[in-house]
Amino acid sequence: MVTNFLQKYHLQNHQLALPKKQFVTYALYALIAVAFLHYLLFYPAPASEKPVVVAQVQEEEAAAVVSARVDVDAHQQLLAPPPPRQGDEVLRNQQPKAEEVAPPPCDYSDGEWVPDARPPLYNGTSCGTIKDGQNCMAHGRPDTGYLYWRWRPRGCELPAFSPDAFLRWLRNRHLAFVGDSLARNQAESLLCLLSSRSPAELAYRDGEESRFRRFVFREHNATVSVLWSPFLVKAAEKDERAGVRHNNVFLDAADERWMSQLGAVDAAVLSVGHWFLLPGVYHDGGRGVVGCHDCADLNRTETGFFGAFREAVHRTLAEVAKRHGAGDGADGRRRVVAVTTFSPAHFEGDWDKAGACPKKRPYRSRERELGYTEAEMRRTVVEAVRAAADAAGAGESGLRFAALDVTALANLRPDGHPGPYMRSDPFAGGGGGGAGGRVQNDCVHWCMPGPVDTFNEILLQYILR
Known part of the structure; x- marks a missing residue:
């Protein structure tokens, strides 16, 4: 345009x-x-x-x-x-x-046994502290499947036992296991686990079947003691050879055989229960006899043993806190007192009438519920430890209390006991006549290695916490 x-x-x-x-x-x-x-x-x-x-x-x-x-x-x-x-x-x-x-505490009391291909840290010949009756491998137990399981808690993990970590914690410390033969079983398990890294040397022994022993790990200036006290409180033990069928238990008196030594101990693991199932008469100071169990031959009224067990555990923890709660351990930290809960037996039949534990694998979760006795014994320990911990936390106590809750995991391991292999070659010589013969079985204690090693895996996590 x-x-x-x-x-x-x-x-x-x-x-x-x-x-x-x-x-x-x-x-x-x-x-x-x-x-x-x-x-x-x-x-x-x-x-x-x-x-x-x-x-x-x-x-x-x-x-x-x-x-x-x-x-x-x-x-x-x-x-x-x-x-x-x-x-x-x-x-x-x-x-x-x-x-x-730190993450929230793991609840190790509930879980399941799962297969684990890792071999144990020791065997029947590599550890010299295994009591003869629990050395299932050396006694010829033919199956080995019971060795290859691990405990898997729900919602968390239980780390494998670390001898190095335990020995680092134990350096310059004294750990004592106090109680009955299951306390000894757990102590010997720990000694074998630790000996896979550092040799344990027997420094002291005393009493029948060496019921009082002390081992040292000289490389670490560490001590582990085993102290016999099947009721934790004072008792006059039965002696059937002398005609004494009943244990006499004095609920108001401390057992000074171990209590007097506790001042030099940095950590103690207490474990009792099975001896309360035996015939017993219970005394309480000026009140005299306050109960008895399995005592019809004494013309006394049966009261059961639950009350006596509860009194023994509660009074023992209170006495420990009274005597040894004011001072700290060797490294300035609070002393540790752990109580292992009741470990169920697995006899199929009467224990003294060839009752056996022939299972070759663990029960699945929920497959075997706890019996009333086992549940009550466990509950008693958990409640006593909680009360002691609350009392310690409210004051100036130098003690830390913990319940080593192993009842559920032990309940699921009928395959972990020595059974007839509490002695070498139990069926040899024709006396037993093969696997079906009437041979005495041990379905209370644990083979070593075996499920009892898991008790110490949990113990390690508690003390490190």
């Missing part, structure tokens, strides 16, 4: 004379052209046509994001506490880091 306009009004001699109306029309066309050029220069085109303009916009957006981050950081710095003064440095260093916060 602009070209036609110039051709129509061609200027001769380089002069142009336009009427007023025509000049206004020309000016209008010129303004339209200028506006179009302005649009092209200042409004962004699509990315394919105007990449330079898009890059410029992206750079502006990135700058805005950086600016926003700077603003957020500045706001967070305003909310953060001021840095500590030089004098506060020690307090700051004592605060735990976020990654060092």
